[in-house]
Amino acid sequence: MQTRDPLRYNGFMKDTVKEIVRILAAENVPMPVQELAERTGFTPRYIRQILKESASENKAEGFSMESSFRKDVRLVIHDSSAFSAALTGSDASEEMKKEVLYDLLNRNDYVRIEDLADRFYVSRTAMDRLIKAVKEDLARFSLELKSRPKYGIMVEGTEKNKRLCYAHALTDSMEDTYSEQKMQALLYDVLNQNDYQISDLNFNNLVYHLLITVKRVKENRFIMEPIVLQQSYPQQEKIARELIRQISEIFHVEIPDEEINYVLLHLLGKEVITENSELDDEVMELTQKILMRIREVKGIDLTGRFDLTVNLALHLQPMLIRLKYHIPQENPLFEQVRREMTLAYDLALIAGDVIREVCGFVVNNQECSYLAMHFSLELSNLESESRNRQQKDKRYLLVCSTGRGTARIMQYRLVHEFGLNAENIDFGSSMTLRDKDLSGYRCIFSTVVIPFETAIPVIRINPTLDSASTERIRDFLKKETEDPAELFDDEHIISGVQFSSRSEILKDIAQRAGRYFESTELLYDNLIRREEMSPTEIGNECALPHPFDCLPSETVLMVYILNKPVRWENDKVRFVFFVSTSPDDPGRLSIIDGITKIACDRRLLKRLENNPCTEELRACINS
Incomplete structure (x- = not known):
């Protein structure tokens, strides 16, 4: 069986430490090593090793995990700010999945799952879960995990697809900085000499693919299957040949001509087409x-x-x-x-x-x-x-008692601080106001008390536009714009409910909102179709289900706040925001933006959970 030190491998130890720390912090009590092992899927021996090997680095990050033989593990925080910063980062299980994927792609033979579990210091059950996730990643690249009784498992597929999958697994894990810098310099020179443009992201991506090509060829892993192009690409082929020539020379590896089309494909898929280029x-x-x-x-x-x-x-x-x-x-x-x-x-x-x-x-x-x-x-x-x-259609009347000069200054501030148009702000006086036609105005900004009722709102302001005045103006302009929360009533905010599955929630949405669509059945089918295309969970225990290609007669919004989270696709969900806008609704984009803002902000979600009503929803949208 292959051996390695699992604690010093692509930063995996650090991610595993974070997983253990999160468990200790959440429980807030000392925990036995055996329980930590069961919660993380690692072996007790691995947990003890990690406690020992990570001790000095943990202290530098503001915490320690203290334990003695046969005693519980206790989390001690020495520097809360440093600890908070250290606790953020990637998910250990995701990193472990990539490590297993990398291991399998580097093998030419079968390996037993038990041996993989031992190598990665995890239980057989934990490795089975990882293998399931690995299979899903392999399928994205048309690769399979072939199983043979008594022999184990092995990745099966073309070398081209293995390399593509390899890049996916190792994009953040290249350790040979010197080789990477050499490849960057080489690629930059060749592309520059041929006036071939690719983005920075694609440049780095191509560097990885070329380094992987060098590594695999040195291991005698060649692209044997022919890559047939349906047309000729003279410029890209010239660049690919020059890259292969220089890489062979600088990295001391003989790369066969069969690899040229593989490099050519990457060049084609990464080219930046400029406006001056000829579009097909x-x-x-x-x-x-x-x-x-x-x-x-x-x-x-x-x-x-x-x-x-x-x-x-x-x-x-x-x-x-x-x-x-x-x-x-x-x-x-x-x-x-x-x-x-x-x-x-x-x-x-x-x-x-x-x-x-x-x-x-x-x-x-x-x-x-x-x-x-x-x-x-x-x-x-x-x-x-x-x-x-909309702003051009809105007119405002400014009534100022201190003269036209002050009125001009106030007009300037209304334009530059609140985005109003100068030509839409007219001047007036309280003396002439009673007989003035106000039908074309949205409101009156006035520095004096208007001694009679008006057909439009009056916003009292100070001539200096102090903080209280600006706050009143801002509040009015917010209410004047399309307010998404106005589309809700309290019956559309559904809290304290429980469902057993995503489909059950979607059925309830269809039942409640079906009257806005051609039929309840059509809405439900459309919700399911949208989920099949791409799940609508977005993190923060939130999902935003909506129909894909049927439109409501009018905009409809509903919020569900569940007692207990429900498994959506990959994540658990407690907050469900159903949003479907009418094409005739001029505020449809701001409605979606407002709901998305709440779903992405844990603080706003907590406020809505504590006070699930229309007023709080409006406050969250306008915050």
Whole structure:
């Protein structure tokens, strides 16, 4: 059996220490080593080793884990700020899964699961769980974990797919800094000499793939299966050949010509297509089909947005090559995009449907998240333009008793501090106010008491616009804008309830909100379809379920606060926000933004949990 020191391997010890510390901190009492072993899935021997080996580093990070033989482990915090900083970081089980994946990809033979468990100092049960997760990762790269009785398990698939999976497992774990720097310099020079542009993210990604190629070739692991390209790419082939030549020379390895097309594929999928480049007519046609489908399904018209059309087409051209030749592209912002850009991510899923129908390629969630970033930017532009249009239609009357000069100063501050338009602020006096037609105004900002009732609100302010005045103005302008919470009533905030499953919650949503749709059954089917495309859990024990391609007669919002969390897909969920907006609702984007803001903020979630009512929801949205 292979041996290694598990405590000094790609920083895994540090992540394991964090897992143990979180358990001790949560329980707030000393715990036996055996119980810690059972909770983490490691062996008691491994726990004792970790306590010993991590002691000096733990002290530097503001804490220690004290124990003696046969005694409980106790967490002692010496520096609370340093301890809090040290406690943040990656999940140990995720890191362990990548370590196992790396181990299996480096083997040419079978290995028994029991031997893997011993090697990684975990129980057989814990290793079985890890193997299940590893199988899911392998499947993403068209690889299988072959099992043979009495022999064990082994990764089966093409060398190309193994390398792609290898890069996925080790992107953060390259330890040979010197080789990495040499490869970076080499790649930079070759790309620069050929005026070939790729992004910084793709540059680093390509460095990893080239280093993996060197490592695998040195181990006599070659790409044996032919990589057939459907057309010629003279520029990329020239660069690939030059890269192979220089890598062979600098790294003292003989790389066969069969590897050229593998490097060429990476170059094609990572190229930055600039606005000066020639865009393929088929890509432009596909872009228009995507935008028309979005208009049809979501009622959002992006078809005339020139910048979006061009940028989307520029992104699609190399993306389609990646999809055609199964070159994965991971987005480091994937979780943030899925969590914070919910509507944009839905538009990306629609784009993925169109690409599948037109090109026959399945667009994975990582690629969808890149598309979502383009849509998110354009949705922000749309919302800004909508606010500006609404602002132009809003007129205000300023009544000031201290003269026109002071009124001009106040007008200037209203424009620059509150975003009002100067041409929409008229001046008046209390003497002429009674006979003035106020139907075109939203409110009166007045430094004096108006001695009679008016048809529009009067906001009393000080001529110097002191803090109390600015607060009153700000409160009025917030209430004047579309308030998402106004769409709720207390019966749409459902707290203190319990469900046993995600499907049970979705059925309840469909029953309550079905009257806003063509039918309850259609809504439920649409909710299920959206979950199948990509689960709507976004972290913080929150989920934002919504229909994929059916629209309500009017905007509907509901909040569920569960007594106990329910397993959604990967995470447990206690807060469920159902959001479905009407295409005729001018405030639809701000509604989704407001709900997403609450779902991403633990402090706001706690407030809503403690006081589940419309008033608190409004306060959370406007905070």
